[in-house]
Amino acid sequence: MSRKDLTLLTDFYELTMMQGYYKEGQNETVVFDVFFRNNPSDSGYSICAGLAQVIEYIKNLNFTYEDVDYLRSLGIFSEDFLQYLGGFHFTGDIYAIPEGTVIFPKEPILKVVAPIMEAQLVETTILNILNHQCLIATKASRVVFAAGGDSIMEFGLRRAQGPDAGLYGARAAIIGGCAGTSNVLAGRMFDVPVLGTHAHSWIMSFKDEYTAFKTYAELYPDNCTLLVDTYDTLKSGVPNAIRVFRELRDSGVPLKKYGIRLDSGDLAYLSKKARKMLDAAGFPDAGITASNDLDEYLLHDLKQQNAAITSWGVGTNLITSKDCPSFGGVYKLAAIQNEAGEFVPKIKLSENTEKITNPGNKTIYRIYEKDTGKIKADLICFADEKFDAEKDLMIFDPVSTWKKTKLVGGTYTMKEILVPVFKNGECVYQSPSVMEIAEFCKAEKDTLWEETKRLFYPHRVYVDLSDRLYEVKKSLLDQMSME
Amino acid sequence: MSRKDLTLLTDFYELTMMQGYYKEGQNETVVFDVFFRNNPSDSGYSICAGLAQVIEYIKNLNFTYEDVDYLRSLGIFSEDFLQYLGGFHFTGDIYAIPEGTVIFPKEPILKVVAPIMEAQLVETTILNILNHQCLIATKASRVVFAAGGDSIMEFGLRRAQGPDAGLYGARAAIIGGCAGTSNVLAGRMFDVPVLGTHAHSWIMSFKDEYTAFKTYAELYPDNCTLLVDTYDTLKSGVPNAIRVFRELRDSGVPLKKYGIRLDSGDLAYLSKKARKMLDAAGFPDAGITASNDLDEYLLHDLKQQNAAITSWGVGTNLITSKDCPSFGGVYKLAAIQNEAGEFVPKIKLSENTEKITNPGNKTIYRIYEKDTGKIKADLICFADEKFDAEKDLMIFDPVSTWKKTKLVGGTYTMKEILVPVFKNGECVYQSPSVMEIAEFCKAEKDTLWEETKRLFYPHRVYVDLSDRLYEVKKSLLDQMSME
Structure with a gap:
């Protein structure tokens, strides 16, 4: 099955900026974070999905002669830059949270560390893929939760927003917990059960x-x-x-x-x-x-009314995530490497405190309660920070900084959840099969408290900053308000 | 640019039904209608889009060895049926309303006349394509209306539901009236302006x-x-x-x-x-x-507040049609050809009168007021009915049948809006370019009354039945309630 060539699937401004950097001879290594600000549908969590397609996209990234000819025809790009595009391939690093993982707002779910021209080009398609699949996997997970133990079938192809939305939506729905799909092509491409x-x-x-x-x-x-x-x-x-x-x-x-x-x-x-x-x-x-016309809300009510239904087919409202049809992931510059090889943290201000970005080259540790295996908090910190779970740890809410939590040494465990996917342009990560990801996702949901899985007004999981990251962010903000 | 093979992009039940018809030796020619029940976003009209991709899909419809092997692996299809699939191609007729046309609920926007096995297979993908593009073209048209004369740019790729949603969404947005898109691949594939x-x-x-x-x-x-x-x-x-x-x-x-x-x-x-x-x-x-985060509602308010903005970039809310992310087109059996070659009308009952289908092999005439060129009503009738616009014409509201309208001969003109696209499996229709369709769509919107274009509580356009169609529908209903 031939893949569409997605290299030109990008916003035009990525290319005008790339040419700008090219002309300026400005191609320092930078760090971009993908993160989202809110869970869709007021969920207490989201589900990470789409990484396998991001990997495929990055691997196949190259401008064909026809692509370059088309860009030439626009009359805005110079020959030397077009020649550079002709030989373009991705040489950077990518880190990501594995598919099926439960994720929370504000944490980097994918991180690109690459020369700025490369990092800029890949923004749009990475966001497109992750925004779509995270959205549908999250919605599916909510629908599956509402159904208790009953099985959910994904039936939405005819109402999906185009062929890919049906195809990759079915993939994401299976990751989120659906038992099968009506979509035959999805069955063939992803080796998942087809039903009907x-x-x-x-x-x-x-x-x-x-x-x-x-x-x-x-x-x-x-x-x-x-x-x-x-x-x-x-x-x-x-x-x-x-x-x-x-x-x-x-x-x-x-x-x-x-x-x-x-x-x-x-x-x-x-x-x-x-x-x-x-x-x-x-x-x-x-x-x-x-x-x-089922969704998690109607399903929840029908279950409460003891509807004698043993399995459910969910179409439109799942495949479009009808009440919240976009995920809102963004791609923000977090650091620029200086000549000494250090990552200098960058921050984007906003009139809305919630929208201020977290600066620096970062990673995420997930902190579990030792007794239960449930998630206590996620900790965003610099990529080179190390922790000792035998020691006490103080973590900060990044907005309401008076909210501090002290974790007592020995009562918690930590796991780094951002893993290497590309190193110097080479893929170093092997995606599991979709059914393996679905299995992993089921186990991931067991790390959530019941209060977080609730459909309505769920308990929020803390995503906090390390001491050091909090201090750097604070000093950058102070510095900017002085200017 | 290579196209994905979409032949298996279908619901599994289309294939189990096909095998059923195959085993029963039942392959009479049938008529299926695509129609929708409500305009999205409470619009007064919708915009037809997606036909070029439907044509491409039908032309490329064939099961590869790999497709057949995959189906064999499911253990539900017999060798003779799989062999039949190996040689499958579409041999039927398709009629459709040209892209860019303004359309209204309940009228067939596409009609398949084909042996039932073929007509059944193509249901899901035809709906997928039309539902998506009609939705986004309609949304774009509303956003463009709200902007008065200002130009609207489509900027939504990163929030679209997968690559195709970005690509064909951009296409539909241009048809609906956007001046350009940020999506470079859409620019290349559809020869439309790219901006950023x-x-x-x-x-x-x-x-x-x-x-x-x-x-x-x-x-x-x-x-x-x-x-x-x-x-x-x-x-x-x-x-x-x-x-x-x-x-x-x-x-x-x-x-x-x-x-x-x-x-x-x-x-x-x-x-x-x-x-x-x-x-x-x-x-x-x-x-x-x-x-x-612009949409037609915010744009409408900003214009009222004399915002000094000359052009607008609209992303998420347009590319996902956020307040109404699905179009709701359906595909219903309307007639079966008997041995004498006549189309015997079929009807689907429903507890909801609005959901009862219109039976028979039908077409649509659009009736314009002669003086103004504005749309007076659409008339659904049998495909072989002829009218003389010099004579008086009585039309019926199909639900509230007491609502009759008498059109005085000589004051109106009529145009058949369903045109042949495939004849005996051969494509007989040449799609215009996207920019030509956009131009046509602009002219189409001039046939709407201002009251119909209004964003809130628009005036509804009448979609009525011919005398003969109304009588047949009534007698079928009477007949069924007697059983």
Whole structure:
């Protein structure tokens, strides 16, 4: 399967800035951080996803003759710069948080350390990929949480924002906890389960509903979920489905995975009625699948009303993250290397304190409570800082700095969560398979307190700064306000 | 540029149904309609977009060996069916409304007339493409409307839901009326204007703001928009920009397209203050570009408050259609051809009257008021119905059937808006260029009444049924309720 060439998938200003740096002979190594300011949908956490596609993008980064010809045709780029682009490849370092990890606002989830011309070019596509997949993985995780133990199927391809949104959205949804997708290409590309039975058109193309059900059941006796709402769910659909199940059973066909699907009407009411009818007919193990504009909020309510639904198909609201369709990740300059090879921290001011960036070449340590394995806080610090978890540790809230937390030595453990992905332009990271990432993500969610997983008004996880980082940030701010 | 192979980009149930039809030897020609039930964002109209990509998809539809191997590996498809897929291509007819046309709920915007196995396969991707591009073109059209005559630039790539959402979203945004995009790949693929200058990182990578501005202005004197909000917009950014403009002017460099860009803070307040400072310094023709979480609602308010902004960059809220991120187009069976070659109308019931489909092999006539050229109504009718605009015409509201409108012969004109795109699997339609479509779309919007273009509570355009279609629908409904 051929990949689209994404090298030109960038904002035009990245190229005008690149030419500017080129002309100025200015190509010092810099540090850019990708981070986000808020969890989508007021979630207590987000899920990291998209790194495998970022890696693929960086590996394939090169300007073809046609790309260069197109840029030449714009009449704004000089021949020497175009020639430089013709030989361009990425030579820098990238660090990232592995896919499936639970992540929190303000921490760098990916860090580029590269000559500024290279670091600038890759901004837009890295953000595009991570913003999309983190968004959908997070949404999927919330939907899966709302469903308790029931399985969730991703059904949104037809409403996704273009082919890639369907494809990589399905990938992210599986990472976030969905059991499968209806998207066949996603199944093939990412080796994930594909699922689905039939549509209303199947029913309508036969002379009656019974014949449509019967034909389908005889074709697919091993996995037979009949869509019962084409004409009248309780008067026609469920009775016809029961008739077909009975005929199969009477003729000796073993019923394995079978049941009905509801796709309209009130799912709580209809599922409870249908459950009674199926049970009374001797089919207590028939599943009831439901779909129809579901999201985590409706799912949460339907579960509370004891809807008799065993599995759920979620489409539009998951694949577009309807209530919050963008993730808001940004890419900010954090440091510039000087001639001595030191990273000089840079800061961007803002009238809004929350929007002031964290300066310097940084990393993140995740701090766990030793007893429970639950996350106590994330600590952002300089990349060269070392800690001893046997010693007490004081951490600061970066905005409300009076909020200090003292961690007592020996009661906590620490893990660096930003790992090397590219070194001098070479990929040094092997992405796990999507199903492995999904498994890892499930374990990651076990490190969250229940209070953080709650759908509404969740408890926020602390993302704090190290002593040293806090002091540097403070002095940079003081310095700027003096100017 | 290589296209991804989209043949497997389909819902799994399309393939299980296809195999079902294959096994049953059931492959009669059917009619499927694509239509939508509501305009996004409570708009009074939508914009049709995406047909060129649907055409490309249908033309390239074929199962590779690898596709077939993958399907075989799922253990649900038989060898004879897999062999059939190996030789599959589309042999049917497709009719569609040309891109850039204004469209309204409930009318078929695309119609597939094909053997049911083929018509079923293409459902998901056709919906995916049209749903996405119609959504973004409609959103763009609203944003452009809110801006009055000011130009709108599409800046959303980094927040789009994956690469395609950025790429085809930019295409749709241009169709909807945007003047250009920041997306370089979209510029190359669709031959549309690309725009952009520099980011905060450019400013931060120089020793001070003045030096950053000066360097940029000397590099790009012909198109020099300086981003003024990195440190302090009115105290530092605008004065430094003025200093640079003055130095350029004093050194004899002609200032052509130049100005400032605001990317934070209150855009009404800051733009008016900046305008005064620029005017006082002798730069009345300096443009003021603004960006920062804009949408049609904020733009509408900023215009009302006389914000002194001359062009606008719109990102996240446009590229995701944030307040309404899905279009809701559906694909419904409308007729099945019988052995005599006649299309037998089919209908899908629903507990909700609004959701009952319109049966039959249909087309749409757009009715214009002769005097003004404005749209009077759209008329859905059978494909073989003919009308004489010199005669009186009675049309029915399909839900509130007591709402009848009598059009007096000679006061109106009619145009069939569904045109042939594929005939017997051959493409018979040549897509215009994106800029031609954008031009056409502008003219299309002139056929709308001002009341329909309004952002809030717009006047709805009537989409009515012909006498004959209304009678057939009624008798089908009567017939079903008798069963």
